[in-house]
Amino acid sequence: MPPALIALAVATFAIGTSEFVIMGLLPDLSIDLGVSIPAAGLLVSAYALTVTFGGPVVTLFAGRLERKRALLWLIGIFITGNILCAIAPNYTLLMIARIVTALSHASFFGIGVVVAADLVPYEKRSSAIALMFSGLTLANVGGVPLGTMLGHEMGWRSTFWALLPIAILATALLVIFVKPKPQDKPSTSMLREFVVLGRPQVLLTLGMSATISIALFSVLTYIAPLLESTAGMTTAEISAVLLLFGAGNLTGVLLGGKLADRNQMAAILGVFGVLLALYLALTVTSFWAWTASVTFFLLGAATFAPGPALQTRVLDYAKDAPNVSATLIHSAFNLGNAAGAWVGGIALTAGATYAQLPWIGVAFGALALALAFYAKKLGQRSAAAS
Structure with a gap:
């Protein structure tokens, strides 16, 4: 290293x-x-x-x-x-x-x-x-x-x-x-840096980043009342689940880096598919302490795994403005964090139960996967045209 x-x-x-x-x-x-x-x-x-x-x-x-x-x-x-x-x-x-x-x-x-x-x-x-x-x-x-x-x-x-x-x-x-x-060399044109926002692949990458964050934080923000109401877990047990989630983050980001080096788009599509499956699983596994713990560990890994691929992807499509494009990924993640908590709160206010929150993850996980497939298709069209 x-x-x-x-x-x-x-x-x-x-x-x-x-x-x-x-x-x-x-x-x-x-x-x-x-x-x-x-x-x-x-x-x-x-x-x-x-x-x-x-x-x-x-x-x-x-x-x-x-x-x-x-x-x-x-x-x-x-x-x-x-x-x-x-x-x-x-x-x-x-x-x-x-x-x-x-x-x-x-x-x-x-x-x-x-x-x-x-x-x-x-x-x-x-x-x-x-x-x-x-x-x-x-x-x-x-x-x-x-x-x-x-x-x-x-x-x-x-x-x-x-x-x-x-x-x-x-x-x-x-x-x-x-x-x-x-x-x-220092960037000489601020206007050139923002031109990248008009590129479809850059926008799609930012969209994927925000969407997986919305999926996660619509659930993670309310993890304590969710696991208390479904699995009857104590505060200490929920803290242990959060620790497992963090361990999953480390595992996922390192594994995701290696997968992205092999095949960037395949890594994104594969991990997004796993994320969608995990949110579907959570609608059931959240009712037992041990299955909820395993699911949140895997969610931690799968949520962080596509990060390196998304970062390198935005660099690939914005080579002339790498600083701003790489920064925008983190802006998209944070926007998704805030939006996910807001969407989850709106659902609860409208009468949804905590046990139903993973379905929001399912919806946005499916959207992220759809964006990834569209980005792949768009890339294939561009390659064929050139």
Whole structure:
């Protein structure tokens, strides 16, 4: 493994932990800052929306820098944001601090993907991207649970302070191991970067990314009441299921990278088919603790497995604007996260039971598979025409 990939993985671990750990700290935040839990929950929404809409804009400016320098500026913004979170005296300033932190998120991931893909031979790009994002999956497995535990024991601010040495380590590793390349030239045209949004294959890839996120978060957002009402699981048992889900993330992203290196489109179609089958299975398996646990482990793997293929696919179809196109993937994922929670909430408000939520996953899983088949067909037509 190139040492630069380790540097990128450490950075994604820190960023991923910072993004998700706040969900487990909401009760502590609400008490300390004197706001309701729904108001505290807006910190999560604001972060996701900033990643979705602010990321591409930040990347347009960061893309004018040499990529190593851009990564260092972005990790600097992340460090500044976390310091502001740790010292924020009230809710308003904490909200501003979370928005500052989120500005670095999608841009770092997007530019990092381009750097990771450039570190290895062309046919190994997906595996390199998967190794970079192993840091994000490890954040779900270890960083978030440990950060939440630390916040409960020593106060929520301690969690953000604890992230600083990890981010500083990532910065040092980036300085040492990421080497600028002669062809790593700054982007000169902002308009050219956004032209990629008019390309059907880029839009289809973004659509697939958002759709699988909607499918997941329509269910995962409500996993606690879902498993309580169907399988009668306790809080401790649900925590164990979430840990299994995180372990599945790591397994899936590494396996997905290898599959994508062999055949990108076949990997996407195959994994989307598995996802659809798993959401169908969950409509039944959620009623028993052990079958629900196995299904969520497999869902964790299958949801993260197509990530490397989707990343390399968007790079293939937007070679002249790699920074923004790679960033847009993360914007699409975060938009799907927010939309999935909203769709699930709408269904529950309309009278659906928690046990029926997996059917939303089925619907959006089928849509993702349809988009993938259409993208394949469109690619075949383009190849035949040329």
